[in-house]
Amino acid sequence: MKIKIIEVGARDGLQNEMQALSVKDRYDFIKKLCDSGLKIIEAGAFVSPKWVPQMDNSNKVLTKLFKDQTSGKINSKIQFPMLVPNMKGFQRAMDSQTKEIAIFGACSESFSQKNINCSINQSFGHFKAVINAAKKNNVKVRAYLSVAFGCPYEGKVSEQRVIKLTEKLIQLGAYEVSIGDTIGVATPKQVRSLVNKLGLKIPLKKVAMHFHDTRGTALANVLASLDLGIHTFDSSLGGLGGCPYAKGASGNLATEDLVYMLEGMGHKTGVDISKLIKINKWIENKVGHQLPSHVGKTESSLYK
Amino acid sequence: MKIKIIEVGARDGLQNEMQALSVKDRYDFIKKLCDSGLKIIEAGAFVSPKWVPQMDNSNKVLTKLFKDQTSGKINSKIQFPMLVPNMKGFQRAMDSQTKEIAIFGACSESFSQKNINCSINQSFGHFKAVINAAKKNNVKVRAYLSVAFGCPYEGKVSEQRVIKLTEKLIQLGAYEVSIGDTIGVATPKQVRSLVNKLGLKIPLKKVAMHFHDTRGTALANVLASLDLGIHTFDSSLGGLGGCPYAKGASGNLATEDLVYMLEGMGHKTGVDISKLIKINKWIENKVGHQLPSHVGKTESSLYK
Numbered sequence: 001m002k003i004k005i006i007e008v009g010a011r012d013g014l015q016n017e018m019q020a021l022s023v024k025d026r027y028d029f030i031k032k033l034c035d036s037g038l039k040i041i042e043a044g045a046f047v048s049p050k051w052v053p054q055m056d057n058s059n060k061v062l063t064k065l066f067k068d069q070t071s072g073k074i075n076s077k078i079q080f081p082m083l084v085p086n087m088k089g090f091q092r093a094m095d096s097q098t099k100e101i102a103i104f105g106a107c108s109e110s111f112s113q114k115n116i117n118c119s120i121n122q123s124f125g126h127f128k129a130v131i132n133a134a135k136k137n138n139v140k141v142r143a144y145l146s147v148a149f150g151c152p153y154e155g156k157v158s159e160q161r162v163i164k165l166t167e168k169l170i171q172l173g174a175y176e177v178s179i180g181d182t183i184g185v186a187t188p189k190q191v192r193s194l195v196n197k198l199g200l201k202i203p204l205k206k207v208a209m210h211f212h213d214t215r216g217t218a219l220a221n222v223l224a225s226l227d228l229g230i231h232t233f234d235s236s237l238g239g240l241g242g243c244p245y246a247k248g249a250s251g252n253l254a255t256e257d258l259v260y261m262l263e264g265m266g267h268k269t270g271v272d273i274s275k276l277i278k279i280n281k282w283i284e285n286k287v288g289h290q291l292p293s294h295v296g297k298t299e300s301s302l303y304k
Numbered sequence: 305m306k307i308k309i310i311e312v313g314a315r316d317g318l319q320n321e322m323q324a325l326s327v328k329d330r331y332d333f334i335k336k337l338c339d340s341g342l343k344i345i346e347a348g349a350f351v352s353p354k355w356v357p358q359m360d361n362s363n364k365v366l367t368k369l370f371k372d373q374t375s376g377k378i379n380s381k382i383q384f385p386m387l388v389p390n391m392k393g394f395q396r397a398m399d400s401q402t403k404e405i406a407i408f409g410a411c412s413e414s415f416s417q418k419n420i421n422c423s424i425n426q427s428f429g430h431f432k433a434v435i436n437a438a439k440k441n442n443v444k445v446r447a448y449l450s451v452a453f454g455c456p457y458e459g460k461v462s463e464q465r466v467i468k469l470t471e472k473l474i475q476l477g478a479y480e481v482s483i484g485d486t487i488g489v490a491t492p493k494q495v496r497s498l499v500n501k502l503g504l505k506i507p508l509k510k511v512a513m514h515f516h517d518t519r520g521t522a523l524a525n526v527l528a529s530l531d532l533g534i535h536t537f538d539s540s541l542g543g544l545g546g547c548p549y550a551k552g553a554s555g556n557l558a559t560e561d562l563v564y565m566l567e568g569m570g571h572k573t574g575v576d577i578s579k580l581i582k583i584n585k586w587i588e589n590k591v592g593h594q595l596p597s598h599v600g601k602t603e604s605s606l607y608k
Contacts, residue, residue, distance in 0.1 A: 187568030188527050213520065216561035216598035217568075220523040223492050251598075257520035264491030264521075294520035294555075 001267045004040065004232040006142075006178070006208060007033055007255055009283070011042035011055065011083055013240025017287050020054040025286055026061045032282065033237060034074050036275035038255070042102065045083035046092040058082065059096040066097060081142055085116065086126045090133055101134060103127050103174070104144040107162050110153035111146060111182075124168065131173040143174035144210065148194070149186035159194050167201055176206050178234055181221065184214025184251065188224035195228045208232035211253045213239060213292065218253040219261050226267075233258060238280045238291030254293030256280060305571045308344065308536040310446075310482070310512060311337055311559055313587070315346035315359070315387055317544025321591050324358040329590055330365045336586065337541065338378050340579035342559070346406065349387035350396040362386065363400040370401060385446055389420065390430045394437055405438060407431050407478070408448040411466050414457035415450060415486075428472065435477040447478035448514070452498070453490035463498050471505055480510050482538055485525065488518025488555065492528035499532045512536035515557045517543060517596065522557035523565050530571075537562060542584045542595030558597035560584060 010030050014021055021029070026044070033041050043065060044058025062082060068074040081100040084090050093101055105123045106112040112120050127143070134141045148162045166177045179194070191209075198207055209225045209232070211218040222233055236252035256276040259269050273295065280296035314334050318325055325333070330348070337345050347369060348362025366386060372378040385404040388394050397405055409427045410416040416424050431447070438445045452466045470481045483498070495513075502511055513529045513536070515522040526537055540556035560580040563573050577599065584600035 185568075187565050189569040214598060214602060215564050216517065216520075216523055216558065217565050219520055220527045220565060223524045223527055254520065260519050261491050261521050261524060264489075265493040294518060298518060 001231060003226075003262050003267045003269050004208075005038060005255065005258065005269055005271065006081075006232070006234045007038045007041045007237065008210075008234050008252065009033070009042075009237035009240045009255065011045055012234075013236040013238070013252060014287075015045065015052050015054045016241040017054060019288065020056070021286055023057050023060045023064075027064050029237075029279070029283060029286070030061065030065060030080075031068070031074065032275070032279045034078050036279060037269070037271040039075075039077065039270065040079045040081065043080035043082060045085075046089035046096075046098075047083065047085055055083075059092065062096050062098065079140075081140075084130060087129050087133065090130050093139070094137060098139065100140040100142065101130070102142040102144060103130055104146065105165065105169070106146045106151075107148045107157045107165060108151035108154045111151050114153070115146065120165070124172075127169065128172055135173055141174045142176050142178065143169040144178045144180055145169070146180040146182040148179045149181040149190055150183055152183050159197055162194060163198055163201055166198060166207070170202055170206055176208055176232065177202075178208040178210045178232075180210040180234075181212055184212035184218070186211065186221050187217055188220050191221045191224040192228060195225055195230060199229065204229045205231070208234055210234035213251045213253050213257075218251075219257060222253070222258065222261065237276060237293075238283055238296050239293045240283065240287070240291060251292045254280075254291070254296060256293055256295035260295045305535060307530075307566050307571045307573050308512075309342060309559065309562065309573055309575065310385075310536070310538045311342045311345045311541065312514075312538050312556065313337070313346075313541035313544040313559065315349055316538075317540040317542070317556060318591075319349065319356050319358045320545040321358060323592065324360070325590055327361050327364045327368075331368050333541075333583070333587060333590070334365065334369060334384075335372070335378065336579070336583045338382050340583060341573070341575040343379075343381065343574065344383045344385065347384035347386060349389075350393035350400075350402075351387065351389055359387075363396065366400050366402065383444075385444075388434060391433050391437065394434050397443070398441060402443065404444040404446065405434070406446040406448060407434055408450065409469065409473070410450045410455075411452045411461050411469060412455035412458045415455050418457070419450065424469070428476075431473065432476055439477055445478045447473040447481045448484055449473070449481060450484040450486040452483045453485040453494055454487055456487050463501055466498060467502055467505055470502060470511070474506055474510055480512055480536065481506075482512040482514045482536075484514040484538075485516055488516030488522070490515065490525050491521055492524050495525045495528040496532060499529050499534060503533065508533045509535070512538055514538035517555045517557050517561075522555075523561060526557070526562065526565065541580060541597075542587055542600050543597045544587065544591070544595060555596045558595070558600060560597055560599035564599045 045055040049056035069076045081102045084101040211221045235255040235258045239254035241252045349359040353360035373380045385406045388405040539559040539562045543558035545556045
């Protein structure tokens, strides 16, 4: 089975690092990710540098990547989605010839307020405006739904709400919705239940899963989703990132751990794991601390 | 579903720590594990202190535990299996009134030679002698089979060999065989294949799985086994231990991670996870470094 991986390390990962990396370092990081075989790589965000200084000058990173695609230095088929919170961000995305954007909402009111400073309803108002503008400009839209398996403020999150919000995003025009376990509390039983119910309402090829390894369950949750027909997963090189608004939520699922399990099971990711391990060492050096990835700590995958 | 957990932190875990803990610290550790609700706790090993100084004076630890069981300070139903490599170790186990022992073999010749200094055939000669003596003394015998999913020296390990060795151990008289992914290379497809084939030859209630989280796949492998009828898992508080003979093989599956996933799926472990998290902090302080457990780094399980 061919599996689609969305690499979020250079955006979701780096934006949660204390220290902001330079435009050159971010470009170098993404270039290495391209060379590893990854095909969809989040390259930055058009958000206020006052709120997210780590993503400042994302337009410069993107411009250089596009230039490299034109010159053939980077595979022209690689997609670089850019995070966009509202129409102002969308305008900046258009100024940089962005071809794909990602919007982000939450499944709980408290998390929505703390993370994007508005109610769920208000956020969908912004999404509608952005998606409509994107359609007019032939820009693809991906959507994130965070805290889908549990909220640090409200606890349990209703499955019905997650399903309803996912449906709404698809109806508005998102080509894919990424369902996020932002604080890493999900277990496979919960994942199976949600995916089964989602599958009754939405074609599962339009659904991606975004797991955090906070409690060690990320790959078990990937397995649970995979068994039920999900073939798209978000992950972050080295497990970079997490969420600063969610206590204890360190650790996106590491791309190298995901690739190790998938390839070990005979699935095709198109990614060279030995290159990921090298990038892990390189980016650890840039961010200045060890990353939570498991495979990144091994010297190699030992054997196939 | 009721799940049986075998806690191996105080033996498999501590014997791989650089620094040996005192008899008092090892006793205190095991006492805390008893108070968390764990029912089967490896308490030490009757091996040469020249080879494994960390397990020296295991008889003293065990004697104090038995005394506490007699006085009612520790639940008298808790089992304390002791590792025994040969007849000499068995004699020492008998001197301490041990009621249950564990023997250990390997699935590859190279690993057997490096780890226990004899061929697989020779090791089975020792097992036969020990198991026969155990039967005469009404002592229960558990068996370990290491490198069942891959060997650091030989690479792939034949499923047929693993199945044959497991059958042989059951025939000799072991009441349970623990199948170990000593270097943490297994992926769920491999686990499913082996468990399915084992199930055709051996009642799966006699099989335990022992996963390492070296590449982040431990809980995914637990899930794969659980789905196919395995209800017995080895784990180690905090993820203590690994195997000094296998490069990069840090990280037994942490008991708190295992309990989090199982309880989150509605299975019954009888273990209080908040107590495990407290023990994690305590033992980290004793061994002097951070442990690889995921849940141990969270403040609590956030919510049920």
